[in-house]
Amino acid sequence: MAKRVAAVAVPVGLVVGGVAYGISRHSSKDEKTLGECTTHVSGLTVVLTDAQARNASLISAVSVRRGMPAHAATIGLATALQESKLYDLRGGDRDSLGLFQQRPSEGWGTRQQVLDPLYATNAFYDALEKVPGWETLAVTKAAQDVQHSGFPEAYASYEKDARALASALTGYSPAAFSCHLPAPAGRATPSVRRAESLRRALRPVFGPVSVSVGADGRLAVASGTVPRGWALASYLVAHAQTLHIGRVGYRERAWTAGSSHGWERASSGSATDSVVID
Template sequence: MRLRTGVALVGVAAVVVAAAIGYGVWDRVGPLLTPDECTAQVSGRTVTLSVEQAENAALIAAVSVGRGMPARAATIALATAYQESKLYNLESGDRDSLGLFQQRPSQGWGTEKQIMDPYYATNAFYDALERIGDYESMRVTVAAQEVQRSGFPEAYADHEADARVLASALTGNSRHAFSCRIGDAPDAARTRLLDSGLTRRADVVRREVAQLFGDPPMGGFEPGGVSSGHMEGSAHYDGRAVDVFVRPISAENKVRGWAIAQYLVAMADRLGVQHVIFDDRIWTSGSASGEGWRDSDPPERSGDRAILEHRDHVHVDVFA
């Protein structure tokens, strides 16, 4: 058996409402059922994952970004999780091995409950990786083996190419390179605003991003008309939107912005995300999600292109 990613993240399992159903109708002429899935495309190589695998991969990459580690660290961690669990949070394994990295309580990795928390398990892996010291100069499989002490030390190399693609996309080093096809909208959730000025679903997103990537200035609900800077009809006025700022605009912050944006796409099914906008690109759940990241066409009524391009912040809004 396996456990869905993110259930312990920010302690909000009880308030994360039901997400999209796994199939959607995509053909306008004749109905064609296609399973939800995610893809990363970098340098001509494509990696395809189930939504559950993508959530785990995105979490592994996000933790590396939040810790200030290089993309190389994410590559090593992803290659390891590929080999150990196929990027699923397994509830069993060889002897007492558990979770994404098949860590063993008997070997000091933590309690069973801790290891089954993907956030804890990923941080435990990176803690061990950092203790190696020169892991960046090692072959991926060698660095992974230094952490894992596996009986099959060369097996990690089998997954290195795919891990590099995912790491490059999900750490933001490859822009709009990761996308998910998500079918139906989630069930309706409570729309009453919390003290944060956000709906419960949007507040979960805000807290999760803050936990993983740090706590930059974030804007949620802004009362009043379009003078607040958002267009009429914006999800901000319903408390369904969060802006994650990556200021000042720089190459480094652009990478960080894409890491956040593509993480949110990977988690769209679980978090009920409807749109993600960054750097003049937009991803939309539902039938349009099969198109991946599209150019963000400015609405006719907008006179401020900077607002529409979202160059200095990631905009995310959720379903009602």
């Protein structure tokens, strides 16, 4: 089973009221937050790199698709923060690998499988769902029953940060997660092709989603419920660079790539029942 790995050697930056994991500051004063993703929940601030945020949003999104409560995402995030600092590690203790430091020799899957964040996350939740009463267990206890770590108390160190991230990324704390990412470069892909590409990208994580093209060329992703809408919106922000997204709008709020202001009030382009993408 997964074991605790040695501390990850990453630079750490400033954070207020929470923890910064692997933040690398840039030399330009105006762009010092470029590449950072920030979560603000109940007075706690957690700052991640864009790579960590992509993994955190995936762990949370998969719990949403599986119909699990936010407690599941908290357990998953606390575990991944402890085991890998939310990086898809290529090594660890003995043959431990990936976000959760799962060991192929212990039946978690092949090396290629456990290095796939989507596979690893589903494998973690498969194991969690076999733990009796996991829904009401303390985060540390539930994580340990899955991981069988030699350092079970270590998960508690990340519980508050994991709870804040889970609340934001599963959609229960609206507009609480944002990133400062570069604006997309290059010529825009035709909307119909973008819509199909987005459907393919979201399907493994959220399941089948409806993506339509508006008269203005914007894409609209059906949200279903408000929490699911914010979960989708947060995931799209975290993956904006890989999905070539310049703007995400939802419920009269909008996030814009290239801006460090997070979610701002928007008078248009943020339909109440869909996440709108430019």
